[in-house]
Amino acid sequence: MWQAGGRGVLALLRRDVVERRGLRLSFLLDLMFGLLNLLVFLFVSRVLMPAPAADFSRSASYFDFVAVGIVFLLVIQAATVQVVARVAAEQRDGTLELLAAQPVPGWALALGLVGYPFAFALLRAGVYLGLLAAFLGLHVGDADWPGVVVVLALAALCTLPFGLVLMGFAVAVGYGDPAARLLVVALSFLSGTYFPTSALPDVLHPVCAVLPTRVALTGLRHALTGGGWAGAAWTLAGTAAVLLPLSAWIFDRALWFARRRGALTRD
Secondary structure (H helix, E strand, O other): OHHHHHHHHHHHHHHHHHHOOOOHHHHHHHHHHHHHHHHHHHHHHHHOOOOOOOOOOOOOOHHHHHHHHHHHHHHHHHHHHHHHHHHHHHHHHOHHHHHHOOOOOHHHHHHHHHHHHHHHHHHHHHHHHHHHHHHOOOOOOOOOHHHHHHHHHHHHHHHHHHHHHHHHHHHHOOOHHHHHHHHHHHHHHHHOOOOOHHHOOHHHHHHHHHOHHHHHHHHHHHHHOOOOOHHHHHHHHHHHHHHHHHHHHHHHHHHHHHHHHOOOOOO
16 A cells, blocks of 8 residues: 555656646746745835834844744645635546545555655745855855754644645635635735734734744744754744644545545536
């Protein structure tokens, strides 16, 4: 079963790489849009007067704080909105039903479908960080780059379970896209993407404390400023070890449920 699953994941990855090999213009346009968005925050940060007690997680300025948040938000969007859109397209095209009929376990199908968006999101995040440091003044003089790589990879793994569960919801019930967009907004609000979580009402602090996305953002900001990131990395590794198998199982059950209902193909 494990060998068949591994072959299935690699086959789906190869298919996606071949299909998207010529999308360089799309990538460049996406990069330009992201940089323009970050440029807006750069100018906003120059007129913004943060509260004296604001905790920016060791970031040198509000722009440094929000720029890292936006880069990680792109990873969250890839692991949620993009993978849900992907599985919905597979359903509309009828290919999901064909894939589910193959002798491949459901977890392998799930990982194969999210593999390309996941890898592309990590690559894009790295490109954004490089451009931010080179052209927009992101302070990385004290950055621990091995720590940045480790935390970013583990952070992405911790966002993947959200996407797998949403994929299962989309396959079994539908309406995955609005659910994914709502989750992205909630996670960006509660994880400290645009402002420190200390600015939120006290009743929300326990929720923020247990979110892996909040831990990931704090660890990433610390790694980029030379702070301690090992604690965040261990927390993220443990979270991924628990949530990834659980979310893959949930997707497998959702696939079974949709197959029983004859809903693997939708208009």
